[in-house]
Amino acid sequence: MSDHVLIVEDEETYRDSLRFIFEREGFRVTLAATGRQGIDAFERDGADIVLLDLMLPEVSGTDVFRAIRARSDVPVVMVTARDDQIDKIIGLELGADDYVTKPYSGRELVARVRNVLRRRGAGPADVHDEPTRLAVGGFTLDPERLSVAKDGVTQSLPPKEFALFHLLVANAGRVLTRQVIIDRVWGADYFGDTKTLDVHIKRLRGRIEDEPSSPRHVQTVRGVGYTFEP
Incomplete structure (x- = not known):
C-alpha cells in the first residue's frame, strides 16, 4: 500500500x-x-x-x-x-x-x-497512555497510588512525573517526540517552556535510575525526544 x-x-x-x-x-x-x-x-x-x-x-x-x-x-x-x-x-x-x-x-x-x-515509521501511530497497572523491565507502576516499585522498593512519584514515566513505559522501546510527550502529559493546549519536560526527565531519572547521569532506562534520542528501554 x-x-x-x-x-x-x-x-x-x-x-x-x-x-x-x-x-x-x-x-x-x-x-x-x-x-x-x-x-x-x-x-x-x-x-x-x-x-x-x-x-x-x-x-x-x-x-x-x-x-x-x-x-x-x-x-x-x-x-x-x-x-x-x-x-x-x-x-x-x-x-x-x-x-x-x-x-x-x-x-x-x-x-x-x-x-x-x-x-x-509510516502511518499515524497510536500512543498508549491509558492509566493501567504496568509491569515492564522490572518496574511495576500503580496509577491508583502513583507509585513505582522496583527490586522490592516502592516509591511514590509526583503526579506529572508518574504520568511521564507511565507514558514512556507504556510505549517501551518506542521513541516519543517531545511534542507528543508534552501533549499527553501537559495537554495539547500547553504553550509553556518546553524545558519543563527536560526538568521532569532529570528528576524522574534521579528517582528511578541507578546512575541518573548515565541512564539505562529513560534515554534521550537527540533531536527527537525520549524512549524507555526495559
Whole structure:
C-alpha cells in the first residue's frame, strides 16, 4: 500500500509540482490550499506524513501543526519560503520532524520525506497512555497510588512525573517526540517552556535510575525526544 502524503501549500505552482513529484514516486497525495483545508483534510482522511507550509491563509502553519498534533503523532515536515533561522527554530521546537526552505529540489524533498517515514515509521501511530497497572523491565507502576516499585522498593512519584514515566513505559522501546510527550502529559493546549519536560526527565531519572547521569532506562534520542528501554 502506498504512503499517503498530505500537502498543505497555498501557492498553486508548488502544489501542482509537488503532486506530480510525489505521485510519480508512488505516493497517494492529498492537497490543501489553506490551513483550514489542511486541518479538515487530515481529520477526514488522515495521512502517513504531512508536508506543511508555515505561511498559510486562514489558519497559520503553526496552528495547523498544533491541531494535527492534538490528534496524532504523524510525521510532519515544515516548509517555508523564508530562509530565516527563527522559522526553523519555531518549526523544530514545535516538534516537526524536518524542515525545508524554498526553493527546494524535488528529489531531495522526496528523499527527506522517505527518510522521516523510515525513521518514524509510516502511518499515524497510536500512543498508549491509558492509566493501567504496568509491569515492564522490572518496574511495576500503580496509577491508583502513583507509585513505582522496583527490586522490592516502592516509591511514590509526583503526579506529572508518574504520568511521564507511565507514558514512556507504556510505549517501551518506542521513541516519543517531545511534542507528543508534552501533549499527553501537559495537554495539547500547553504553550509553556518546553524545558519543563527536560526538568521532569532529570528528576524522574534521579528517582528511578541507578546512575541518573548515565541512564539505562529513560534515554534521550537527540533531536527527537525520549524512549524507555526495559
